[in-house]
Amino acid sequence: MRHWLWAVASLVISVELAAAGFDYPLQPQQIATDTFVLEGKTEDFSKDNGGFIVNSGYIVTQDGVVVIDTGASRRFGEQQRALIEKTTGKKVIRVYITHHHPDHFLGNQAFSELPIYALPATTQGVQREGEMFSSNMYRLIGDWMRDTSVVAPNQVAQVGKETLGGHELEVLAFKGHTQGDLAIFDHTTGVLFAGDLVFNNRAATTPHAEIIDWLASLEQLLKLPFKVLVPGHGKITQDAEPIAQTRAYLVWLQTILQQAAANGLDMNEVMATPIPADFKAVALAQSELRRSVAHLYPALETEQLKPAKQAE
Template structure:
């Protein structure tokens, strides 16, 4: 009986292995957003080998003249899987790619789209030229085999704020700065969908390493609030059909700005602020503690310098500081 069971088990294992070999190693599931519009949602996690770097959102629009892809993911494998997913929905070619910003989880799939025009703000291209080598080293170290073959493919077409005409399909581009210094937000007037890149996070704490200013980022959220959007595809997190991503991102950034401003003013150390208790609204937010640590680590000195500059500013005749 045991021998018979072993044979059956061996055959089952062989069949399972054969079946798995027929399944793509990296399969993505596009989620419908609007007519002709799809997104692929990343995990609310940081890069690691378990998630293969699939942590950010990508999207694509199928137009009459071809497909436009918005952000290409972290690796060559992701970019190839995204192409396969698109091919499962349309026979039209991918003709255009838009990179919303230069962070590695949004641009390193570019190499899978060598036959497409890849567009980005000039500042995004410059930043990627500056940081790509370091990004790529970190990517390979964290992802191992999942990053195999991944290389830098720079955007080849600079774009600016305004209307972008893709053979008759017009998108509206908004050039912002809050997240990295060069951030594209894309509004599709045909469907009302707003693709925000990492200007908005939803159900995941925002990351801030290249942000020029939290107050600047907050001001830009007011600009986004004025746009008429039927749906929001954030840089990270699920699709939203309300302003919830904007509300949550604003609340986090305002809390972080206030924490740094008040903490530095009362002489709190960087380490004290890193260990601040999270407000109830953020206590269960994925990566909240991780992102608080990173944000305080790179913003603390800026807020400290700003405090000393204000303190040492010369007085006006009425005794107020300039």
């Protein structure tokens, strides 16, 4: 009997230790009145970081808490929600998803009974690609994804202003990083949640990018009177420098790809392009260049190969 109890106790301890190994290091960072960010690492997905590479935010209103992006897994969403409700003493009342990339929405399962708002293109992207993203995330981060299922947004985010619990929130619709890039601007505090339209000292990702549209969206962001800028990835700032950096990176990327296509370079040659000094300190610049070539270069090559009359 004593041996059986010891075995059970050992099993319980082992399970608890295993579970503790999947705790995300969530440290709320207050960036304005009632406004917090959980800042992700500027890294690739890995089993070490559990997919916690994105900035998610929340606004504590008089009516309850508004969450912006739910992270890369069910575990993240559950731990995010538990932390928010424990530290604020208020319930989460709604969620906004900025776009359909997996590190931003795969925590939706933890909020599935709540209104989860997104632009129509984002919901369509989740419905179209969510299962593929989820499968790939299982491969990349392993058991951090345990029991994660795809939950699509269930409400259409309406563009415009709404006063909620003492905060005047504005939903803004853009495109470029994806076909549906949502930003939230809190006029009450001056905080702009820019999603992945903006990266700060982390190379931009481009699997669904249209760079011309993206650059136009950045110009629109610059017109907003924000006081605090929350990029999708990287440090929070009180200036527009991350927008300028993202713009410069995209212009450089577009330029080298167009020039390479015009000169008939193959993809491997383009992937070996040296990173300029301006972006040497930008995390993952070389690896994201390789990915961007894979994402964007085939279309540019095809365009170059069109007969002159067709190209016109």
